[in-house]
Each structure stands twice: as C-alpha cells, then as structure tokens.
Amino acid sequence: MTAGADLLAGLNPAQRSAVTAPLGPVLVLAGPGSGKTRVLTHRIAYLIEALGAAPEHILAVTFTNKAARAMASRLEALLPAAAGAARPNLGTFHAWSARLLRRESAYLEVSRDFVIFDEDDQSTLVRQAIKDLGYDPKQVPPAKIQAIISQAKNEMVAPEAIASGSHVQTIARQVYARYQAALRNNNALDFDDLLTQAARLLREHPDVRERTRARHRHLLVDEFQDTNSVQYELLRWLASDTADLFVVGDADQSIYRWRGADYRNVRRFSQDYPQAQVILLEQNYRSTQTVLDIAMAVIDRAPGRQPKRLFTDRGQGSRVTVYEAYDESDEARFAVDTIAELAAGNHARPGDCAVMYRTNAQSRSLEEAFLRAGLPYRLVGAQRFYGRREVKDVIAYLRLAHNPDDQVSLLRVLNTPSRGLGAKSTASVLEAAAGGGQSPGRLLLLLGSGQATLPTGLSGKAGAALLEFGRNLQRWRTLSQNGTVAGLIEAVLADVKYRAFLEDGTEEGVERWANVLELCNLAAEYTDLDLAAFLESVALVSDQDTLSDAQDVPTLLTLHAAKGLEFPVVFIVGLEEGLLSHQRSLDEKDALDEERRLFYVGITRAMDRLFLVRAFRRRIGGASLISEPSRFLADLPADCIHGDLPYGRTQAQSVYLRQTRWETPVASFPPLQAQFAVGQRVAHSTFGEGVVLETRLEQDDEIVTVSFAKVGVKRLSAAVAQLEILEDE
DNA sequence: GCATCGGATTTTTTT
C-alpha cells in the first residue's frame, strides 16, 4: 500500500512528523502561515488511510463554521469519500455540544427542543432579571452583569459561588440565579450553557461519558490557543485513556482573552500530558521575509513566550511602508489611492487588498474615501445578517412556533407588527399565565384552540387581537410540525402582514424586506432541514461565516476578523496610542500584551506588501485630538521600513510623497518562482479537479489557466485561489 | 401606541 506516501508528498519535515505522529497527545505549535490547516487535514487523512481509523470516530473541532467547512472541502479533495461512506465529524465546539445535549437531553433541565439564546436574548433576560429584583438598570449596567455571568459560566462557577467582594458582584449573583431560572422557563440555553452543560454531563454521568468517548476516539482541535476553561475541560473529559488528542495552536495569535480564551491552555496541555509530542512549525509559506522580520520584532517583545524563528523561502520582498497621515480622512485617502495605484499598475488586484483596523468605528472614514473615489469595497462584520431587527423578528416567530415556552421570542413578536397589544395587555397575559401555572405561549395556544378563555380585564379590542394571535400561533405550530420551514415562514409573513409593516416607503424599508426575502431563500435551500435544525444552524452561524469572497474588491475588516485570513496587500491603519493599543487596555499588562499580539496577527496576514498607517490627529467622539504614535511602531527594525518620515507632515507634502512612492519598491520586488507546471493535475476547493493548461508569472503573482472537469477552463491567480497539486499515481 | 426629546454611551465579538 502506498496510501501513506501520497499523503506525505509536499509536506516539509516538521509537517510530516506532525501528520505521522503516533496516536496519543500531540501539540503542534504552528506559526502564522505555516500550513496548520494542511497539517490538520492531512492528519485526518493519515488516521484513516494509514492507521485504519474509522472516519466516524474522528472529531475535529474548530471555532467557526467557516473553518470547519474549509477543512471539510480540503479533506474531500485529499480523500474523496465513496458515496454513503462515513465522514469525519467536523464542527464548532458549540455545534458539537448542542448535538450532544439533544442526544442526552434526558439529563438536562430543558427539553430536547430547547432553543439557543444569543447575546441579544441574553441581555433581554438579564435586563428583565435586574428589573424583577428591584434594581435600576441605569445604576446596575446590564452589560457588566452579563459579562460577569458569562465569565462565571466559563469558569464553571455556580451563582452561589460568585465572590461577593463588591456591590456589583452581590447583585450579579442574584441576577445570575434568576437569569438561569428564566432560561429554564424559556426552555432555552445560552451559548455558554451549551459548553458548560456538555462538560457537566461528561463529568457527572459516567454512562454519557463512555458513550461519547466511544463515538470520538480521535480528537483534533484547531486554534487551540483560543479555548477557554470549559472547552479545555470538555476536551479532557472527552479524551479517553489513550488520549488521541491532536491540538494545533499558536499562543502568539491569542486575541480572545476578553472572551474567556486562555492561551495558557497550551502550557496546561504540556503539563497534563507530559508524554505529548511537541512539534514546532516555523516555516512560513505566506509572507516575505521582510514581513516576517517585522512580525518577529513586534512579538519578540511579548514576555513569557516560546520563541519561534519564522522563516520563508519566498525571498526578502519589498520594505514595509510606514505612513503618517494628517488625519483619519488623509489616512483613508492614502489607503484608497495606494490601492488604486497598485491596481492601475497591475501590481495587485483590488481583491488582493485589505484594510485592517482596531475598532469598527474606524471603518467609517475608510468607507467615505472609497465612496468618494467611486470604488467598491467589502465590509466585514459591521452588522451581522442574523442580528438585523427584521430577521430576528421572523426568527422569533419561528422559535415561538417551535418552542411555545420561549417567552423572549413571544414578547418580541406579540406586538410586532403592532396589533394593539401594549404593556398593559402583555402584563395581563403574563399574569394569567403565571396564575394558571404555565407559560404565556401555552396559554395563547389554548386560547387559540378555544380551550381557554381570555384573561380578565382585557377589553374587546385587545382581546380580539389576542385571540387572533392565539389562533395563528396554533396554526403555525401545526405547520412547524408538518410542513417545511419555508412554508412556515411564508404563512407567518402573510398572517401578520409583515411586508406592509416593513415597507414604510423609505429605502430602509425596502432593504429590510429584501433581508427577509433572503432569509426565505435560505430556508428554501435547506429543504433537508427540519425547523429544529434550521433554528440551530441559524443560532450558531456568525457574520464571519457569511463572508463571501467572490468579488474582486478590497476588504475592510477589524484585526480580529482578519485572523485566519491572508492578503497579498495589507494596510493596518490607526497605529496610535489609545487605538492600537486601545485605551481600555492601557492599564492592564495582560491586555496590553494582547494588543501586541493583535498587531502581530495583522502583520502576519500580509503576503507581499504591508502598509502601516497612523494619523497625526484623529477625531474621536466629538473632538479632534493630536495623537501619539503607537508604541509598537518604535519596535520596528529600521532596515525593514520604507519611508521614515517626521510626524505631522502637511497634507500637501503627503500628496507629493504618494506620487513618488512606487518607483523603488516595485522594482526591487524579487521575481516569483512558478509553482505549477503545464499538464499538472490540481484541485480547487469549489471548482474540483482539473489540469493546468498554461501558467505564467505576472508581477508578483502566478496566473494559472486550468481546465476543470466540472466547470471548464478558468484563469486563476495562484495567490488567491488555493490550488492543491495532485500527485500522479 | 407612537413620536419626540434628552441623556448616556462609545473595543475587540469565534458561538
């Protein structure tokens, strides 16, 4: 059998030793661009092909659906599955946990049909709990309480166990207890519960543990540095005695500390599994050496890290440009002008470029500059699709039909669109439900089927509206159990005249209706999903997952959103004290270290060209303030930088500098080596397999013409399209 | 129930 040999071709020695490591705990420390996804997918293939593992016994966990999908498609290219054959289990921690909880729902305080509450739902409940306890939401910030609760959950701390050192903590403890009770009453779990309950089940119930371990004999974890305590505990319970636990991560890219992620889990792993093999991936396939030198100069100042020596054979590349703009609009103009010049000179395509920033608010001036220049752009993550009011409304109707106990959804839609049921009517419904010992949703269902009478004190008009709502709810519930999701949405929209409600004559109204239609299309696509599955997939997607990369336009995104991505040309803007690093991180050492890592993550997204930009003055809130350059700029090695300019240059000077900028760096850019050859067989994640017809080097990119079996001839940029070379048999 | 006004708020956000 040569099964193993094929898999290993094209891997460097470090990657190969990771892929072929014997079963047991393995810790792969993967620098940026070192091919960690490649290692993960090859490891899975190796488990199956060479070690004879059953695919269904493999579980690979990621943090985003997108990462899971990417892994699935690369795995498919590597190891095409026979029809009907079992596939490895790939998914996010949360999706996996939700599945476990539904399977083992007998051990839960909620039923198998539980809904998943997102952060919006959470704040509704927390706010409600604060009010119920007689506190003023103004004096007790719900967001802060919510953060304390979430943190407690992630550390597996029960309400009673919250320290009562401060006033806020005392209140948080009460709110926490009430909040948990409210979740139970709503037959709901929040994001944190998915993980904590899964961990609890594994900890407290040996039978569940055994069953679950039997299903997943081989575990793999991506972005391990981002795991929090619960996720780590989950993995520890999940790992059987053989502990075939293969984790890949990079503590230097840990940027979610404020979300509970603890990169010290990397160290903990080595302590808990002293026999673990540790493999360092240091060769970078993404960036020029100059970019790596800058990155290392920045990260080497971070204390207490495992040193890594990143290297590449891509050559030195052009120097990094540091530009000091006058203000935020000059900064934006610089980015737009430079991208336009690069595109006009054929040095890069617009879609190769990305502009990264610390806070979403910074996207504004950039968007304005793009609009003024008449250039299209793509904005990542400002407003998530499922977070939009109209989409949430429709989903609330669906959730209510699915789970009538969901009071948060009921209260959301009871008077949306308005049907004359205000605060007073709502209160009497809640009161009547509480008096009858059931949820308000159930009461309305009974009302709709004529098995209950109107609560006392409801006048004719409100009563009629309530009756109609109950009848509708009854119908939707029947539809939810028998019909398709798309059919249910259609019925709801028609019954409540939702379109008329949205379309108020404004442009915004039209847009909102368009979003609803998009949701309908989405539902129509998933004909194989029942309502429960649809709601779950909707609850567990993020805006990151809906990011499409079809158009050839520049991308604007936060540094956080940039993790895991790469671009030939990267701008990092707003390199000022108070912004990067951010104001709120200045008084805490650990927070400041994380800002440094965030900058490092941004730098290492760049393949060829990197621009670091700061503004001399910036409008923050109301006032325009003179800014200090970011402390990180001082760490950059001078010989890697192009444009060592005094701060506070005038606008006229910047224009002059901009016009002359391109002569040197472009000329000094080293020629690229061709990666592909005519006649070679290659695989593309969406186009499938094909044969290379032609390849040529163009500026700093390789243009490959491929004839695909399924979609015909395509011209692709090797830098953008991830083509995998297939070995001939 | 809806419009309007005043006041507070403003980091990042895998699920």
Added chain:
DNA sequence: AATCCGATGC
C-alpha cells in the same frame, strides 16, 4: 458625532 435607549407627552 452619532446612535441607541428610555422617559415623557399627545
């Protein structure tokens, strides 16, 4: 500055 939330008035 701009947006979001809540209270107030009609």
